Amino acid sequence: MASPGESGIGWIGAGRMGAELVRRLCAAGYDVAVYNRTRGKAEALVEHGAHVVDQPVDLAGRDIVFTMVAASADLEEVTSGEGGLFTHPDAAPKVLIDSSTVSEEASAAVRVAARKRGSELLAAPVSGNPKVVASGKLTLAVSGPRPVFDEVEPVLRALGRGVTYVGEDEVARLVKIAHNVFLGVVIQSLAEITVLAEKGGVSRAAFLDFVNDSVMGSTFSRYKSPALVNLDFTPTFTMPLLRKDFDLGLAAARTLEAPMPLASATAQLVAEAIGAGHTDEDFATLLLEQARRSGITLEAENAAVDDGLTPDE
Structure with missing residues (x-):
């Protein structure tokens, strides 16, 4: 559970997608602290209201922590590796929401590690790219304990237009x-x-x-x-x-x-x-x-084409 006096949202992984999602959470009024391996990418979010921390473990006192990293090994590293989220001696987030695309095996291993620290994991992979996020059209599939999903659903809905609970454990993967x-x-x-x-x-x-x-x-x-x-x-x-x-x-x-x-x-x-x-x-x-x-060489047509991703009002 969160340490006394600390709350809000933590975010691990501020690449193109992660950064855009952090901006949406900040715009929705949430207190967000961010860790990214390349610190400069996290610091670019300060102007949007985010705070920057030095290690994933510095987010252990947050109520909810999101992870959005590149691969299964990265998820295991930022949660249980040196300076990882679950290495704080006295604190752990109430809920870890992972939006990475990782294997079911890696997800299950992190779920076990989370529960050992009194945390619950929701697998919440997303569909979209940064422009889809900015337009408000991101969708998420979420799995894990239904009561935990019900509790954090308002936060998830701040990220995009569609949030679908698909079942228990790792089925969202x-x-x-x-x-x-x-x-x-x-x-x-x-x-x-x-x-x-x-x-x-x-x-x-x-x-x-x-x-x-x-x-x-x-x-x-x-x-x-x-x-x-x-x-x-x-x-x-x-x-x-x-x-x-x-x-x-x-x-x-x-x-x-x-x-x-x-x-x-x-x-x-x-x-x-x-x-x-x-x-x-x-x-x-x-x-x-x-x-x-097919035996042809294509050339750019330089035409005006609507991509259908006009941001929501």
Whole structure:
């Protein structure tokens, strides 16, 4: 439980996504203290009302602590490693909310570590990117003890438009992995049909405008359209991160004996794109690989394309 006199929210991990979410919590009036391995990224949030701490353990007195780190090993390190959140001799947060994309095994291990300190873990992976967060359209899948979810739900709802309780323990991890596998399959399919249309003489801008206004259009197809039309692959989610999620999804499929032939094929295409050097750009660069296989070279169309992510009023 929190130490006497301390409360509020702690946040570990102020990368592009984490920083945007911290800004939303500050704007909603919450007292937020932030730790990030690269301190400068955390200090950039001071102007928004956040405080900066030197180690994760400095957040042990907070009521709620969020973690948003890159991988399973990072989550274990910031919670139980040297200077970790659960290494304070007298204090631990009431609730740890982890919004990283990590394995179910790592999540379960952190849940055990949390309970040893009298804390509860909610797994709360998110769907979106920094611009989605800024527009107020982020969604979260949450699992863990239902009474704990009910208690912190108002805080979660400050982060975006959709918060879905999906069950006990680690099932939110599977929901997020399934979501990201779908993300990869959809962008590959979108790349294939867009290249097909262009090779037949239709501009990408016109084709995607039609798709987005049809019943097949989606928030995702619309907000990826500017990248596909204008070949702006500023990263929101890189190919190596997508490959990691495919690896996790296909491992779950093997464990649960659920065949995933489309996902398996897409995973190979993602690996091929990484082998071709697409490691630091957005995963929408699958479009370029599809064009190469189709024998055409794409050029930016320099068209004005609405991404559908106008911020909420």
